[in-house]
Amino acid sequence: PQPVRLSDYTPPAFLVDKVELTFHLHPTATRVLSKIAFRPNPAAVERRFFLHGEGLDLVSAQIDGTPVTPDITPEGLTCTVPDAPFTWQAEVRISPETNTALEGLYMSNGMYCTQCEAEGFRKITYYPDRPDVMAPFTVRIEGDLPVLLSNGNPAAQGAGWAEWHDPWPKPAYLFALVAGELVATSGRFTTCEGRAVDLNIWVRPADQGKADYALDALIRSMKWDERVYGRAYDLDVFNIVAVDDFNMGAMENKGLNIFNARYVLASPETATDRDYENIERIIAHEYFHNWTGNRITCRDWFQLCLKEGLTVFRDQQFAGDARSHAVKRIEDVIALRARQFREDGGPLAHPVRPESYTEINNFYTATVYEKGAEVIGMLRRLVGPEGYDKALALYFDRHDGEAATIEDWLKVFEDATGRDLTQFKRWYSQAGTPRLHVTDDFKDGTYTLHVEQETPPTPGQPEKHPQVIPLAVGLLSPNGDEVVPTTVLELTEEAQNFAFEGLGARPVPSLLRGFSAPVILDRETSAEERAFLLAHDTDPFNKWEAGRALARDVLVAMLAENAAPAPAYLDALAAMARDEALDPAFRALALRLPGEDQLAEDLHSRGQTPDPLAIHAARERLKTAVAAHLGALWPQLYDQMTCPGAYSPGAADAGRRALRLTALAYLARLDRGARARTHFAAADNMTDEIGALSALLEIGAGRDELDRFARRWRDDRLVMDKWFALQVSLAHPETAVDTARRLTEHPDFNWKNPNRFRAVIGGLTMNAAGFHDGSGAGYRLVADWLIRLDAVNPQTAARMSTAFETWPRLDRARQALIRAELNRIAAREGLSRDMAEMVGRLLS
Numbered sequence: 087p088q089p090v091r092l093s094d095y096t097p098p099a100f101l102v103d104k105v106e107l108t109f110h111l112h113p114t115a116t117r118v119l120s121k122i123a124f125r126p127n128p129a130a131v132e133r134r135f136f137l138h139g140e141g142l143d144l145v146s147a148q149i150d151g152t153p154v155t156p157d158i159t160p161e162g163l164t165c166t167v168p169d170a171p172f173t174w175q176a177e178v179r180i181s182p183e184t185n186t187a188l189e190g191l192y193m194s195n196g197m198y199c200t201q202c203e204a205e206g207f208r209k210i211t212y213y214p215d216r217p218d219v220m221a222p223f224t225v226r227i228e229g230d231l232p233v234l235l236s237n238g239n240p241a242a243q244g245a246g247w248a249e250w251h252d253p254w255p256k257p258a259y260l261f262a263l264v265a266g267e268l269v270a271t272s273g274r275f276t277t278c279e280g281r282a283v284d285l286n287i288w289v290r291p292a293d294q295g296k297a298d299y300a301l302d303a304l305i306r307s308m309k310w311d312e313r314v315y316g317r318a319y320d321l322d323v324f325n326i327v328a329v330d331d332f333n334m335g336a337m338e339n340k341g342l343n344i345f346n347a348r349y350v351l352a353s354p355e356t357a358t359d360r361d362y363e364n365i366e367r368i369i370a371h372e373y374f375h376n377w378t379g380n381r382i383t384c385r386d387w388f389q390l391c392l393k394e395g396l397t398v399f400r401d402q403q404f405a406g407d408a409r410s411h412a413v414k415r416i417e418d419v420i421a422l423r424a425r426q427f428r429e430d431g432g433p434l435a436h437p438v439r440p441e442s443y444t445e446i447n448n449f450y451t452a453t454v455y456e457k458g459a460e461v462i463g464m465l466r467r468l469v470g471p472e473g474y475d476k477a478l479a480l481y482f483d484r485h486d487g488e489a490a491t492i493e494d495w496l497k498v499f500e501d502a503t504g505r506d507l508t509q510f511k512r513w514y515s516q517a518g519t520p521r522l523h524v525t526d527d528f529k530d531g532t533y534t535l536h537v538e539q540e541t542p543p544t545p546g547q548p549e550k551h552p553q554v555i556p557l558a559v560g561l562l563s564p565n566g567d568e569v570v571p572t573t574v575l576e577l578t579e580e581a582q583n584f585a586f587e588g589l590g591a592r593p594v595p596s597l598l599r600g601f602s603a604p605v606i607l608d609r610e611t612s613a614e615e616r617a618f619l620l621a622h623d624t625d626p627f628n629k630w631e632a633g634r635a636l637a638r639d640v641l642v643a644m645l646a647e648n649a650a651p652a653p654a655y656l657d658a659l660a661a662m663a664r665d666e667a668l669d670p671a672f673r674a675l676a677l678r679l680p681g682e683d684q685l686a687e688d689l690h691s692r693g694q695t696p697d698p699l700a701i702h703a704a705r706e707r708l709k710t711a712v713a714a715h716l717g718a719l720w721p722q723l724y725d726q727m728t729c730p731g732a733y734s735p736g737a738a739d740a741g742r743r744a745l746r747l748t749a750l751a752y753l754a755r756l757d758r759g760a761r762a763r764t765h766f767a768a769a770d771n772m773t774d775e776i777g778a779l780s781a782l783l784e785i786g787a788g789r790d791e792l793d794r795f796a797r798r799w800r801d802d803r804l805v806m807d808k809w810f811a812l813q814v815s816l817a818h819p820e821t822a823v824d825t826a827r828r829l830t831e832h833p834d835f836n837w838k839n840p841n842r843f844r845a846v847i848g849g850l851t852m853n854a855a856g857f858h859d860g861s862g863a864g865y866r867l868v869a870d871w872l873i874r875l876d877a878v879n880p881q882t883a884a885r886m887s888t889a890f891e892t893w894p895r896l897d898r899a900r901q902a903l904i905r906a907e908l909n910r911i912a913a914r915e916g917l918s919r920d921m922a923e924m925v926g927r928l929l930s
């Protein structure tokens with residue numbers, strides 16, 4: 087298939103004024119009747135009538151009531167039409183039950199549901215399936231199921247049928263339909279505009295009672311968007327449905343969000359603090375899309391970051407307000423580095439706004455989402471919070487009801503603030519993570535920072551140009567006082583100097599505060615300076631960053647010289663862990679060592695070839711040394727960090743549990759898991775249960791506990807996903823591949839369920855040392871399963887192929903092993919477009 091290019095965009099030939107759909111549901115023979123009012127688009131450059139359609143069985147078609155016989159291809163149909171408004175009618179037949187790709191209309195455990203973003207609607211009926219064609223939809227569903235849902239407001243219903251009307255013009259990717267035996271957790275919300283909205287979270291009867299937290303998160307999201315962005319909800323009902331088989335996290339269909347069940351269902355016994363946090367974040371994310379995505383949508387899929395970057399930025403703001411901004415920022419940056427920096431540094435690097443794709447599903451990436459959000463954070467920092475608010479108000483005002491572009495978005499900022507964003511726009515077109523090289527000097531009371539920026543070449547982009555980089559800086563005096571509070575320096579050139587005058591002594595710089603730009607900071611500095619910043623920095627992000635850099639340097643030295651961990655680091659860590667002025671959640675984060683994959687990346691960026699097994703071994707040694715050095719502190723923290731009263735998933739208690747379980751994990755290295763076993767046996771919530779089990783698995787224990795866990799949770803799919811994932815991801819490197827293989831033979835390994843597949847196969851790819859086993863057995867197992875899954879669910883299979891994106895940084899032998907597996911996949915007959923594009927990019 088030919089790639090689609092941004093530069094080839096042309097406006098649609100026909101616009102749609104109205105869509106009426108009727109569904110006669112049947113597992114293998116659903117009939118879909120469509121009646122669509124088309125009119126020629128005055129802005130069109132050509133007049134060809136083309137409707138997308140894939141895998142549809144066309145029963146009949148009419149134009150203005152007269153039967154027609156269109157020309158049908160695998161991608162859609164064409165037909166001669168009047169050069170004036172006309173009505174298209176068609177009947178197609180589809181088979182939801184055999185739709186294993188989980189795109190279009192499919193069935194999940196007897197329930198009908200849909201996923202149309204990006205291009206799934208064309209698997210439901212013939213339609214101009216592109217986001218710049220927006221229309222109001224009326225939907226009638228006929229089916230022998232108690233709950234029948236679609237977008238918009240309920241219009242009428244009776245036994246075995248229901249009608250829905252969505253007055254807001256929308257692109258087809260926001261269409262949704264659900265039919266099943268479902269029960270609702272309901273609430274009501276009155277908007278600031280006085281609209282009473284019925285809220286329902288629909289789950290299977292067996293999951294009743296597990297949607298209270300999701301409902302609470304939804305109400306808080308609605309309030310927050312009114313208060314912070316002035317955006318109110320615009321329909322009389324808001325429905326959310328939890329589905330077991332789902333390729334992604336969730337989907338923002340207008341008025342009918344569909345969620346992967348793992349991001350809706352929670353009870354203290356079955357969900358961890360992390361699950362609660364994810365539910366809160368994703369409920370908010372999908373709700374916020376109602377304005378940033380639905381009311382204002384994307385002109386074409388190249389503009390995906392327009393809705394996703396902005397909506398991630400908004401959900402991050404929301405979560406920071408609901409919890410702790412400092413802790414949230416640190417967690418977001420850990421994730422950004424782990425996923426986006428990794429992507430940006432490898433063969434899959436692409437700009438936040440890509441310029442071509444073969445399969446758009448392959449571009450729902452960390453770069454589009456997370457780097458897209460960072461770009462908005464930088465914009466806000468550059469124009470200030472008030473400038474940002476003015477620009478956003480103008481954006482909603484000017485583009486409501488439209489399908490917009492990144493150019494529209496930036497123009498709004500230029501018009502609202504008067505700032506020229508020509509150079510800033512490079513953040514959308516240039517791939518790769520910029521590196522900042524910083525040196526400094528001090529003379530006659532003047533401290534000068536010399537900053538150079540450089541972005542390495544990425545596929546298709548050999549040459550890079552300087553970007554606008556907001557560099558937030560503070561200066562500390564040698565006694566620890568802040569002498570220059572946070573100041574934002576604006577880098578625009580390849581090399582620039584910034585002087586600070588009138589200082590009494592050489593200051594210690596705190597650079598890139600709050601991680602003010604998604605860049606890699608290179609600066610030679612001493613362990614003493616890092617320890618100083620860990621102790622004194624007033625910027626919580628940089629305080630954490632100093633500790634992380636110290637840990638990384640210690641690990642790099644341990645790897646190079648087989649050295650013992652530097653005592654200065656261990657002492658600094660102990661002081662921090664003991665500091666009761668610090669938030670427990672922050673302390674837990676600071677006690678977490680950099681991940682193995684992160685260390686591999688750090689070594690690679692220093693020009694070394696990482697050895698995954700050596701990294702694992704060094705990190706284990708450091709953990710044991712930290713455990714021993716801070717010895718008596720662990721039982722103290724364990725005793726202090728209890729949470730009196732009933733379980734609450736709020737940030738305060740979750741932070742205490744995180745610190746307590748960190749202490750428990752270190753303690754397990756000293757008492758061979760004795761305390762962890764007691765803790766597991768006494769646990770009355772899933773956070774404690776998983777925390778204790780992880781602590782045991784990490785030291786090679788926990789067999790009995792795993793068995794007990796399985797007996798207890800056998801019937802709970804989401805909890806059992808944890809059981810599958812944990813034992814693979816925490817397996818000893820030598821047994822990881824065998825553990826994964828054994829679990830694929832488990833009777834409950836339902837590999838067509840994306841969550842279960844990700845638990846086992848994804849769990850293996852997350853066990854860095856196990857996955858990269860020198861024999862290549864890990865690569866082979868993952869490739870075997872990707873081939874198998876690709877035949878039934880290309881989207882999820884292609885997504886997981888990113889596990890191989892780090893091959894260029896590995897040693898020759900591993901490179902050859904991975905390339906052989908990728909070539910083996912590439913040579914398969916009948917490979918999906920999704921997977922073919924991914925392996926092609928990975929190998930290029």
Ligand code: DPP
Nearest residue numbers: 203334336337338372
């Ligand atoms: N648009 C969805 C989301 O990011 C993904 N399909 O929320």
Ligand code: ZN
Nearest residue numbers: 371375394397
């Ligand atoms: Zn989204």
